[in-house]
Structures are given as structure tokens and as C-alpha cells.
Amino acid sequence: MFTPVQIAPSILSADFANLGRDVERLAEAGAGFIHVDVMDGHFVPNLTMGVPVVKALKKVTRVPLDVHLMIDNPLEQLPWYLDAGADLLTVHAETLDGVQLKKAVAMIKDAGAKAGVSVKPKTPLGAAAPVLDMVDLVLVMSVEPGFSGQSYIEGSEEKVARVCAVARSIGASPLVEVDGGIGMKTASLVAAAGADVLVCGNAVCGADDPAQALQDVRAVAEQARREALAVGEEG
Template identity: 70%
Template sequence: MFEPVKIAPSILSADFMDLGRDIALIEEAGAGYVHVDVMDGHFVPNLTMGVPVVRQLKKATSLPLDVHLMIDNPLEQVPWFLDAGADSVTVHVEALDEAGLFRAVSDIRGSGARAAVSVKPATPIEAVVPVIGEVDMVLVMSVEPGFSGQSFIEGSDARVARVVELARMAGASPLIQVDGGIGVATAPCVAAAGADVLVCGNAVFAAKDPGAALEAVRTAAEEARAAALGLSDILDEV
């Protein structure tokens, strides 16, 4: 929590006819991760990419692959994505019972990858409490998962702040990621609340200059983070 802000562009919004070019653009711009949205058409009403894409991405970039599983059967498929080269795997609390969550997190971390859990907007944030001390990251969805280009749900920053509170109560310090409607206008509020990793789709890939757009989002987030922590004056002097 309250780590330097990193941007994780979602390739769901990239040009799949020239994906290599888009990956190179965000890598050069200083992205922290490549965010890979995996949807099965059941857990969410959309069908996207799978293991073959992750396997090819692993060959195409040195950036960590941040794989977000929006699927009904994560326990079955987690090993597939780990084998394909995922550096971080996120599973949804809504897809698993408590025992299943612990097993998924254990399997992911046992492989050497980072484990994360995600919550949909309507799910109480407290659902992450059982595993908050075991995960490397908590993903707060700020739109209903399933489609790119949606608008940020107001109040999502309060949910981020609640994760910070719950983590501190548990003596844990997972990274906090936010996904959905993140851009220059919305990045500041979630970063100030404690978000460390911001997933951006159209805000980056639909821009005329994706690299400049990425940097603009990161700068806006960092400035808000500094202000929230009372570091603005110190940064101005550096």
C-alpha cells in the first residue's frame, strides 16, 4: 500500500492486429505491467483471450504479465496460466468459497508468481479479509467486469480506502489495484486513497499518443498521492 504508482495498461483495449507494436509502446513509456483480462463468457458476459495469448506475450515483453481471471473455474485454470508465464494471477472472491480462495492463493504463490484477489463493485470489500494477509495484491473493480470503456463508479475510492484500513488491521501490506474507468480525471482520487497499480484501457490505447497518455495518468496519480501523504512540499524541493 502507498507504493509508487504503476500503470498496468489493459491489452483488451489494444489493437490486436498490431499487438506487438502496442506492447512496445507501453513498455517504452514505462508501464509497470501488462494487464491481461481473461473472460470466459460465464462469470462475466464477454469472451476474451486465453493461454495462447499469454504464452505469446511472454515472448514479446519483459514487463510482468498481470493476468486477471474473470472465470467460473479458476482452480482448474490457474495452473494453465502459470505455465504460460503469468507473473501475477488474480482470482475473484465471487468465484470461490473460502477454502478455494486459500487453495488458489497457495497454488499461485507456490509457483513463484504473485497472487491477487478481486472484488466486483457490488461485493462487500470485507470479502477479502480471510486472505488479505496471504495475497500480494487486492484488485478493486471500479466498473462491473466484462467490457472495456465503462465509466468509473463513483465511490470506488472509498472502497480502496477500506482495503487500506482492513489490511492495516490485519498487519498486511498488499498492493492495491484499481480497474475500470481509470484516466487522468479518476486516477487522483484512487491513488490518494491508497491505490498503487492502476489498470488503464482506453485512456492509454485510444489516445493519439499512448505513451504520453500513460505518463499523464501516472503523474496525476502521483501528485494526488503526494498531496494525500503531505509530501507535496518535499517533492517540490527535489
């Protein structure tokens, strides 16, 4: 069954001097989520935004805040972001063992938010297995996390397809999100493989007309998804 592809603009590529304005425009253009990249300078080699930005965004938009925690100590900081108003919180499987992952997901869900788990490009999908049947979203990184503007790692769509297949095999149906180098040329690859949510940084927020860019990427992705579904039905 066809389900619309959602675009999650990454504000890491937005104009921070006019962040409220940019988010409002992206919301009007039909953004499914606002993607907030939290980096601690330890788990990844960059330091970005944190709790104050999430609190501020919560006051200016009704679009769900998709907060991606690229940090070493998510169990300690989850309460901060839940209190700040994150609607969806994603933790990295590389930072926690299986028991801790389950604890993190439970903390998020008990607070009334949605929970996600992410894996870096070189991390086997098995790292997320302990919570695959618990989470609302699986985030597949198609670049090494840390900086915006990187090029899509070829073959990342194969990992997307594996996530979809494994989830189906255990009766789970999390949203599958892809982050890294997603734009007009790569959106179709991951959408055809089964991705539901596409994180777009420079391709949308860095475009001359971000609202139009968002709509264009979504149109390309949805067309690819329709074609892939049609082929599957024929087979």
C-alpha cells in the first residue's frame, strides 16, 4: 500500500539568524518533521545545538520535532530533551548495549514521545535488533554523522531495504528514515527501497527556494515509491 513520503528538513543547514522564520516557511511547505541534529563533540567530531533550541522551536511550530541525539550519554540527557518538548527522540545504537537501548526507548515512550534508533553507515543492523520491535522509527545514516553537506554513500539504499525486510519479518512497522546527502538525485533511491522519512539539509534549507525544493524532493521520492510498489505487485 502506498504511503506518502515525509520530508524532515534539517535545521543544521538553516539560517540560524532567522530560524523561526525558516521553520515557519518549511511548515507551510508541508514538512513532516523538523529534524534537529544534536552533536556533543565526542560521539561525533562536531558541536551543534541543544536543549535551548528545542525549547525555542517548540514555541514556534506545530510540526513534530525529530531530535537526533548524536551524543555519548543519551540516558543522562534524554530527560532534558523530553522536558524541552521533543516529539521524537532518536538515540544511536553504538552508544548503548541492548539493555540500555531498551531502557532508553522505554524512557522516551513513558514520557509520551516517539522513540527512534539510529545506526551509522558501518554499523551492522544487528546493533538495533534489541529494540527493532519497540521503536517508532529506525534512522539509517547514509553519511558518517558529524557534518552537513556530505555526499551520499553509495549503496545505502540496500541497508534501507534490509531494515524494511527485517522489520516485516518480525511483525514490526517502524518508520524508516534516511539522513545524509539526500536530494533530488538520491531521494528516489531510498524511497524506492522503502524509506518513509527523508532528512534533507542543504538540498532543502540551502536552496534558493526551500519550500519549492522540499516539494520537489518529495515529488521525486513519491514517484519512485509508486514505481517500486507497482513492480512489486507485478512480481
